[in-house]
Amino acid sequence: MAEMLDMEIEMEGDGKATARTEKVGEMYTWHEGMPWNPVERVILERRSVRKYKDKQVPEKLVRRILEAGRFAPSAGNSQPWRFIVVRDREMIEDMEKYARLRCRMIRFFINWQTSPLGKLAWVYAQIGARLLPNLLHPIPFGAISLIADGKLKLFHGAPTVILILMDERGAAKPPIDVGICGQNMVLAAHSLGLGTCWVGFVEIFKLRTKWKKKLGIEWPYRLVEAITLGYPMGKPDGMIERELQEIDWWEDGVKRTVF
Numbered sequence: 600m601a602e603m604l605d606m607e608i609e610m611e612g613d614g615k616a617t618a619r620t621e622k623v624g625e626m627y628t629w630h631e632g633m634p635w636n637p638v639e640r641v642i643l644e645r646r647s648v649r650k651y652k653d654k655q656v657p658e659k660l661v662r663r664i665l666e667a668g669r670f671a672p673s674a675g676n677s678q679p680w681r682f683i684v685v686r687d688r689e690m691i692e693d694m695e696k697y698a699r700l701r702c703r704m705i706r707f708f709i710n711w712q713t714s715p716l717g718k719l720a721w722v723y724a725q726i727g728a729r730l731l732p733n734l735l736h737p738i739p740f741g742a743i744s745l746i747a748d749g750k751l752k753l754f755h756g757a758p759t760v761i762l763i764l765m766d767e768r769g770a771a772k773p774p775i776d777v778g779i780c781g782q783n784m785v786l787a788a789h790s791l792g793l794g795t796c797w798v799g800f801v802e803i804f805k806l807r808t809k810w811k812k813k814l815g816i817e818w819p820y821r822l823v824e825a826i827t828l829g830y831p832m833g834k835p836d837g838m839i840e841r842e843l844q845e846i847d848w849w850e851d852g853v854k855r856t857v858f
């Protein structure tokens with residue numbers, strides 16, 4: 600079980616709402632002593648799983664998880680998603696090889712601290728950071744180096760990978776719809792005792808025509824995310840401390856700040 604999650608926030612005023620999650624015995628409870636319900640527990644305890652057992656997930660469970668995705672809400676009910684399930688071990692291994700190669704290339708061109716290109720790599724990094732600010736953010740960039748060195752697998756050794764494609768024609772904000780759809784699947788998987796990890800870095804497969812052809816990805820669909828799926832090694836799920844943000848709370852003509 601995870602560490603103590605103890606968000607103790609006493610609010611000013613009439614004390615209408617005191618946000619507090621506390622641990623009573625082995626149970627995390629809401630401040631009124633009411634236990635989290637099963638849905639809340641899955642939401643609160645889910646963690647990204649990066650170590651999987653060498654055991655395939657039964658097809659019927661994967662189908663069930665895809666159903667949870669299919670039932671997600673979307674703007675204008677446009678359902679701008681399509682799924683590709685990859686359970687072929689050889690294919691996953693080929694994808695890992697490609698990811699390693701691509702990460703080595705990225706590192707060669709833009710890691711000016713180690714690249715033989717020296718200052719030129721610094722220039723490429725500046726251009727890259729402006730063109731792809733999210734992909735080349737310092738956090739994923741650390742992972743790029745680990746993947747390049749074979750110390751981290753893109754799909755973490757999961758036996759099943761769900762690729763999520765976004766339909767560019769979706770109403771309003773298709774990336775949000777796709778995120779909701781993916782999280783539905785993630786939560787359904789954890790409720791079934793499975794582990795998942797989002798893999799945003801899967802976007803690198805867009806850069807190679809061979810993979811786009813093999814996976815049958817063409818307009819209006821764009822590969823945006825992947826979710827790894829498998830039986831977790833150990834018990835990675837559990838609550839951990841999370842950042843606490845201020846919330847502006849308007850009621851009865853008064854604004855309060857709550858957490």
Ligand SMILES: Cc1cc2nc3c(=O)[nH]c(=O)nc-3n(C[C@H](O)[C@H](O)[C@H](O)COP(=O)(O)O)c2cc1C
Pocket residue numbers: 645646647648649796797798799800801824
């Ligand atoms: C959209 C998205 C993309 C992510 N991409 C990756 C990824 O490429 N590789 C990875 O190992 N984790 C990835 N993650 C997992 C995050 O690192 C993880 O959710 C975060 O560190 C919080 O940890 P937790 O999921 O255990 O609560 C991604 C998560 C999200 C939501």
